[in-house]
Amino acid sequence: MSTSQISPVEQKGAGVATYLDERVGSNGFLRRNLNKVFPDHWSFMLGEVALYSFIVVLLSGVYLTLFFKPSMVEVIYDGPYIPLKGVKMSEAYDSALNISFEVRGGLLMRQIHHWAALFFMTAIAVHMFRVFFTGAFRKPREMNWVVGVSLAMVALMAGFSGYSLPDDLLSGTGLRIAEGIVLSIPIIGTWASFLLFGGEFPGTDFISRLYGIHILLIPGILLALITVHLMMVWVQKHTQFPGPARTNNNVVGYPLMPIYMAKAGGFFFLVFGIIVIIAGLVQLNPIWIFGPYTPDQVSAGTQPDWYIGWLDGALRVMPNWEIQAFGYTLSLNILIPALVIPGIITTLLIAYPFIEAWASGDKREHHLLDRPRDAPTRTALGVMAITFYVLLWIGGGNDIIAVGFDLSINSVIWALRISLIVLPPIAFVITKRICLALQRRDREKLLHGRETGQIMRMPNGEFLEIHAPLNEEERAKIIAKPQVKPLPQPPETDSSGVRNPKLKKDKRRAKISQFLFGDTIAAPTGEEIAHADEHLAHEVIEDAPVMAEEEALQIAHDGSVLESPGTSGKS
Amino acid sequence: MSDSKDLTPASSGAPATTSDTQQALRPGAWPRAEVEHHLRRTDTDPRAQKRAVRQVSTMFLLSALMVVLFIVAFIAIPRDAVITLPYIGAIGALNAAMGVTFGLAIFLIGAGAVHWAKKLMSDVEVVQERHEMKTDADDTAVAADIYEVGKETSGFAKYPVIRRTMLLAMALVPIPFIVSLRDLWLTPPGVTTPSEELLVTLWKPGMRLVTDITYQPVRADDIPVGGLVNVVPADLPLVEEEEHNLNARAKAAAIVVRMTPDEIQSQQGEGWDYEGILAFSKICTHVGCPISLYQQRTHELLCPCHQSTFNLADSANVVFGPAARRMPQLPITVDDEGYLVAVSDFKEPVGPSFWELKESYS
Structure with missing residues (x-):
């Protein structure tokens, strides 16, 4: 054991550790966790980006609370921003202008807060894609997937409640739309709206109510969920991609102390620093340009933050269906895009891990990630969902698109309506085909080696490309392909001839199982691989010199240099 | 390619690369993963090592310098100064200066830490075993037994009347809170439902x-x-x-x-x-x-x-x-x-539709 000198500072530190240990037994915790191993992959940093930008949101948010006044009391602007001098506005908007123009660092903090929120939402979305497409949600991590989806939804509310607070024209318009949606809820809509707003829209209560929700309730829920999310990651250990030495029963990577303390800790500062630099240089949400909110004004081309765009897009592309019956009104044109579609999407997201587990009957723990191609139906479903989402998102900017490309707004909307039904299934089919094709290529590479780019000419004049065995890394990835078999057709009767009482149910389950896991390219058997390895070992002449064309031609004519490799290695 | 392959422990004297034997000796250290490992310049070349140390400490130093520059910018730049930057255009100079200096002060700490980890800390991958999440059968049996004893001694199973009344009370107890939310809208005199207010204008x-x-x-x-x-x-x-x-x-x-x-x-x-x-x-x-x-x-x-x-x-x-x-x-x-x-008020309801609308008005 190398014994380095213990410095006085370290001695103090040891004293603190002992003090704590004698009271809470913390050394045992350190012993178990300080050298916890984490696997390395760039995509594992996506969740970190989300976590770190959340911390940045919290820090900058605390600063903003020191200056922001969540009040709808009317004041007359008397600040340094000339165009708004003498304009009546709410105290909330006035204080937001004050933060932007008078408080040094105020605008920077506002922009840090907003940029970090955008980073947060973006990182959550991409992190979720990573987890979905690699199957990281499988047992034992289904619950953490549910926590993650809830986090995404609450984060969305955090964002919306945040940019609605400054009471500028844009945020007020967003609230008006939200109020219109609440009004459309059957039976309780008008009551819900009146209770939320303290009466008619906009009233004078809402900003202060929303403020409490935005700075206390939502961050509290987010913090609680994030804590659970991280604790589960910690307890269950991180998943890893297949590779040499990596199995379903280990974690290969670097220990927390010191590597990940430096890397992950450093990464926090990188994310934080980048957000601050962007916030210093790139303006967003210039509330002073929009002016104070008044319910009878709006500007054309208004856009919400990107993560709300898909909901706005859904509202835009929906046909105007409204049902009147028995003296009541059901606004399907609002309910379907604003509540039903988001509800279905959330439910499907939450349910997916359980659907897959149920349809496969698989009860094993999974710690090795799938490569997306190795789960073709899952990947295709994911791409299908993303296609649907992106189309809605594009819908949120249909006016910008119509103006930008000089199209009729009506044709843009009709194109989107049709695309929303037609494109997702097409995306599904194409993605699945690509996945299966990639699987075929993997099989090919495993059995016939990779293409080296070196062409060999045979004595008989035939050209061949030399193939070489894959390296360890590639090989391990391909061999790790999961073998999920769809459930077999249920027997109609059991061994003693009694009819299966759940036959219909079992059949349906087998059908879904077939859909999810049926299509796959058979992985090579061990025997095939062994045979291929032997074969390749004979064939490979990778170190053969690359010759000038003339020289090579001569030798090939002569036929004496290269041993005939026998059967071809071409694919 | 093959000469930089390192499946035997490095013995270059680099501070962070510990040998296999040492790792095996240390309690709590993980075994090394059986994967290809390439030595870095900093593992073999003391000059490269020194350079890396210099780079890391320079980044930390620059971070400290940025803090000083931030304070200078905060004091010196007037609030209304404008600066024109390529690609970005005219923006507030104070905001830009504070953002860049503060941002770099933070960023450089991260860059230094990551550079330190990548160049100087051990890059030997290790293996930690996983254990099934499931508790072993013995402990599970004990837990189940404790539950059983608790159930019996408390009478939870024996007195269903206690169980049911307790569940009833627990189910109802949040109601006062929900009812208290009623006055989020203080209904004005003469008004009974929200839709009445929505149907009239000034x-x-x-x-x-x-x-x-x-x-x-x-x-x-x-x-x-x-x-x-x-x-x-x-x-x-x-x-x-x-x-x-x-x-x-x-x-x-x-x-x-x-x-x-x-x-x-x-x-x-x-x-x-x-x-x-x-x-x-x-x-x-x-x-x-x-x-x-x-x-x-x-x-x-x-x-x-x-x-x-x-x-x-x-x-x-x-x-x-x-x-x-x-x-x-x-x-x-x-x-x-x-x-x-x-001539009169609107004859049809203004604004978004709601449940209580009686006609389609079109």
Whole structure:
């Protein structure tokens, strides 16, 4: 054991550790966790980006609370921003202008807060894609997937409640739309709206109510969920991609102390620093340009933050269906895009891990990630969902698109309506085909080696490309392909001839199982691989010199240099 | 390629690379993973190592320097100074300087730490075994037993009446909190349901139409064919309190357009125009955005929020988009002085649809 000198500072530190240990037994915790191993992959940093930008949101948010006044009391602007001098506005908007123009660092903090929120939402979305497409949600991590989806939804509310607070024209318009949606809820809509707003829209209560929700309730829920999310990651250990030495029963990577303390800790500062630099240089949400909110004004081309765009897009592309019956009104044109579609999407997201587990009957723990191609139906479903989402998102900017490309707004909307039904299934089919094709290529590479780019000419004049065995890394990835078999057709009767009482149910389950896991390219058997390895070992002449064309031609004519490799290695 | 392969422990004296044997000796250290490992320059070349140390400490030092620069910028740069940057354009100099210095101060700490980890700390991958999440059978059995004993000794199973009454009490106890939320809306005297309030606006028979910002009455003769004026009821400025002012505005805001009488194909009521001047609600019947885009050639009104389109020459019926109801028309005429006045309130509900609406109004 190398014994380095213990410095006085370290001695103090040891004293603190002992003090704590004698009271809470913390050394045992350190012993178990300080050298916890984490696997390395760039995509594992996506969740970190989300976590770190959340911390940045919290820090900058605390600063903003020191200056922001969540009040709808009317004041007359008397600040340094000339165009708004003498304009009546709410105290909330006035204080937001004050933060932007008078408080040094105020605008920077506002922009840090907003940029970090955008980073947060973006990182959550991409992190979720990573987890979905690699199957990281499988047992034992289904619950953490549910926590993650809830986090995404609450984060969305955090964002919306945040940019609605400054009471500028844009945020007020967003609230008006939200109020219109609440009004459309059957039976309780008008009551819900009146209770939320303290009466008619906009009233004078809402900003202060929303403020409490935005700075206390939502961050509290987010913090609680994030804590659970991280604790589960910690307890269950991180998943890893297949590779040499990596199995379903280990974690290969670097220990927390010191590597990940430096890397992950450093990464926090990188994310934080980048957000601050962007916030210093790139303006967003210039509330002073929009002016104070008044319910009878709006500007054309208004856009919400990107993560709300898909909901706005859904509202835009929906046909105007409204049902009147028995003296009541059901606004399907609002309910379907604003509540039903988001509800279905959330439910499907939450349910997916359980659907897959149920349809496969698989009860094993999974710690090795799938490569997306190795789960073709899952990947295709994911791409299908993303296609649907992106189309809605594009819908949120249909006016910008119509103006930008000089199209009729009506044709843009009709194109989107049709695309929303037609494109997702097409995306599904194409993605699945690509996945299966990639699987075929993997099989090919495993059995016939990779293409080296070196062409060999045979004595008989035939050209061949030399193939070489894959390296360890590639090989391990391909061999790790999961073998999920769809459930077999249920027997109609059991061994003693009694009819299966759940036959219909079992059949349906087998059908879904077939859909999810049926299509796959058979992985090579061990025997095939062994045979291929032997074969390749004979064939490979990778170190053969690359010759000038003339020289090579001569030798090939002569036929004496290269041993005939026998059967071809071409694919 | 093969000479940099390192499957045997490094013995270059690099501080962070520990040998296999040492790792095996240390309690709590993980075994090395059986994977290819390439030595880095910093593992083999002491000069590269020194350079890396220098780079890391320089980054930390620069971070400290940025903090000093931040303070200088905070004090020295006036609030209204503007700086023009390539690609970005003219932005506030103070904000930019603070953002860049503060941002770099933070970023450089991270860059230093990551560089340190990548160049100087061990990059030997190790293996930690996983264990099934499941608790072993013995512990599970003990837990189950403790539960059983608890169930028996407490009488939870024995006295169902206790169990059921407790569940009942627990189910009901959140109700007072929910009921207390009722007064989030302090219902004004004479009003019983929200929909009553939503169905009336400030417009009354004989009330003048005034411009929305300067509150000037609108003379019929002053509106040219093809013109559009944003109007509110003349009483709106009298609604003192900000709350009621904005609330009243949110329902009563209207637009006045003029077309030649023969262009009018239909109206929501006979003679609701005044010599081709028509007044409509400005609040979209979809989700309540104020509608402001009017195309005078087609007489179409387009909502900028969700693109609902209404034909004002044809009773403001919906011609496209997600709105289901036409825009309510305000019957108007002129008073003795030639100013536009309302004949009555809107006859159809203004703004978004809601459950209690009894008719389709279109």
